């Protein structure tokens with residue numbers, strides 16, 4: 001992860017050291033393996049293949065593969081780029097038949113770095129504190145029991161939520177699960193987090209805000225469950241079952257992850273490509 005002191009920088013011109021080593025994170029299907037082999041072949045003599053200490057991580061697969069890449073290399077100062085081997089991806093700038101274009105761009109070595117915010121999720125349970133990082137979102141869910149959760153913002157009670165669960169997403173994750181549960185899409189760049197209900201109960205006995213709440217980097221969301229003895233915590237593509245949870249705190253992490261852009265695809269182009277069928 002890279003630490004940044006100025007949150008509001010969206011795009012940084014390529015001023016990093018020249019990238020010499022690359023790693024591949026590959027979805028385990030035949031097409032992705034084939035595309036990855038092609039990349040490896042084409043990059044011979046241009047960059048060194050190094051799974052341990054890469055400057056550039058090339059994710060070959062889908063958005064889920066990119067999430068895996070991020071979590072695998074979270075503690076290293078690396079840049080990420082994605083090649084999609086399925087239909088469309090939000091984190092992937094290249095398609096499966098664009099290996100040549102990607103290799104040419106790497107040779108040209110002209111790029112922009114886009115830092116993306118992460119969430120820091122602190123889970124207090126059984127006298128311990130575990131920290132998780134999420135690029136898309138954290139979710140608390142229970143498939144059959146109504147969750148009753150006190151939600152505090154910087155120590156102040158917002159509401160007692162009743163429903164299936166809670167999702168807190170980053171701007172990157174605003175187009176993922178958050179969007180499916182009715183949250184807003186957030187234009188990237190500003191460090192914001194979005195609290196969105198999952199099937200909140202709204203009737204005369206129980207009522208919660210009902211709409212998404214968007215918060216800045218000074219805020220900490222604290223969740224205290226009335227029945228957090230067996231909670232399911234989703235962090236991006238990962239799921240954890242945690243016992244005896246006292247509280248969960250969520251804030252925007254100081255660290256970011258760096259996506260590298262050899263070609264410029266605007267956010268509007270990305271959402272048109274993914275969601276607006278014309």
Ligand code: NAD
Nearest residue numbers: 062063064065089090136137172173175176177180236237
């Ligand atoms: P996956 O790779 O099959 O991803 C599930 C879907 O979410 C795919 O269509 C993927 O392209 C899309 N997606 C992931 N991140 C996205 C993003 N930032 N913007 C737009 N679309 C995005 O499944 P996985 O490997 O388990 O990936 C985990 C992610 O999938 C989670 O972080 C969650 O946001 C998303 N997801 C979405 C839903 C939903 O929308 N109902 C359900 C489960 C998981």
